[in-house]
Amino acid sequence: MAALPVSVIVVSQGRPALLRRCLLGIHQLAYHPVELIVVADRDGLDCIADLRFSGRIKTRLETRQNISAARNLGIALATGEILAFVDDDAVPEPSWLTHLIAAFEDPRVMAAAGHVIGRNGISLQWGSRAVNGSAEEMALDLPGVGPVCPALPEGYALKLQGTNFAVRREAIEQIGGFDEAFAFYLDDTDLAMRLHRAGLKSAAVPGALVHHGFAPSSRRHRNRAPKSLAQIGASMAVYLRKHGQADRVALGLEAFRKQQQGRLDRFLLHGDLEPGDVRRLRTDLEDGITAGMTRQPGQTLIPTVGNGAFLTLRDEPAPQAIYMAGRWFQARRLLAEAAQKADKGGTVTVFLFAPSVRAHRVEFSETGVWVQAGGLFGRSDRGQAFAEAWGFRGRVRAETDRCRPYRG
Structure with missing residues (x-):
């Protein structure tokens, strides 16, 4: 096919x-x-x-x-x-x-x-x-x-x-x-x-x-604390009116208020919000719900812009999968080399291991490189043991095999 x-x-x-x-x-x-x-x-x-x-x-x-x-x-x-x-x-x-x-x-x-x-x-x-x-x-x-x-x-x-x-x-x-x-x-x-x-x-x-990554936006801070709850309040009111039972809209909104209050309390407890922020956001939520109770749903027609022909993003074959690995002190050189390979069209994964049990993290860099960093003995899957004995080459092979089904 x-x-x-x-x-x-x-x-x-x-x-x-x-x-x-x-x-x-x-x-x-x-x-x-x-x-x-x-x-x-x-x-x-x-x-x-x-x-x-x-x-x-x-x-x-x-x-x-x-x-x-x-x-x-x-x-x-x-x-x-x-x-x-x-x-x-x-x-x-x-x-x-x-x-x-x-x-x-x-x-x-x-x-x-x-x-x-x-x-x-x-x-x-x-x-x-x-x-x-x-x-x-x-x-x-x-x-x-x-x-x-x-x-x-x-x-x-x-x-x-x-x-x-x-x-x-x-x-x-x-x-x-x-x-x-x-x-x-x-x-x-x-x-x-x-x-x-x-x-x-x-x-x-x-x-x-x-x-x-839950990046910051006009609606949330970097720590995921909300800046505004108006639009989610409005959307919940619209959704319940549109898809819920008419006699259960009020119950649904009350459950949503409790859920959001619990969320705000957690941010307050961790010092990510001040009491004044919480009061403002609760008012913000109520204003949004009020707006959503009168907002008319169902306007779903697609505007006519003129889509033209299919524009293929890439003519060449799928990018070659490239795996590189090194110690933490080799990071600068490896990442610079990996960025060059990615710029030429490769899908590059760099493993950076330190002599520790630190859990691994994976990020896609601004240069287009997949970077997996952590302890040589640390876990790369939350189902693994906190620490395992690994040699460097064995760990590289294991992590490469783990990534292949998704990254080639």
């Missing part, structure tokens, strides 16, 4: 450097054919203008603070049969689309969702989950790495994480694009519920991995 053409859509506001890093990761995807759509503010578009593949990116300027509207513009520009989404503060593993698009070999599957790795580059941030009309979620324990369409309780849909999912264009044509009443938060969950209620099948793909 011929590979399905995929349009990868990235929207960005206020994070130009992270957008650039995200696109470097997308350019290393093993899957082909791919086109890349970027909908961003002026700073973001300016920051990516000198990328060596910038001429292969479809771009659109968007200054409104509305993630659903930006994604709809991206869909309007896209020409792929499959539309895939990843956030600007995330980077996909090179095998991401290879795993994710495998779900669409079943013609009945209309959407697919992968797993999300957290800020340490190793632990799971979000796995497969189901969600109902009251925005209540349940974790799904799925075997293997390949696509599976799980049996779900009545009223539950497979949750789509906005930073790692794909949908067939024909499904969007049937149910409409993102609901712009969700300016931020639950936009992806709303789409998942609408797919489910239209009787369209979704698949979970545990092997389709994206690394997500």
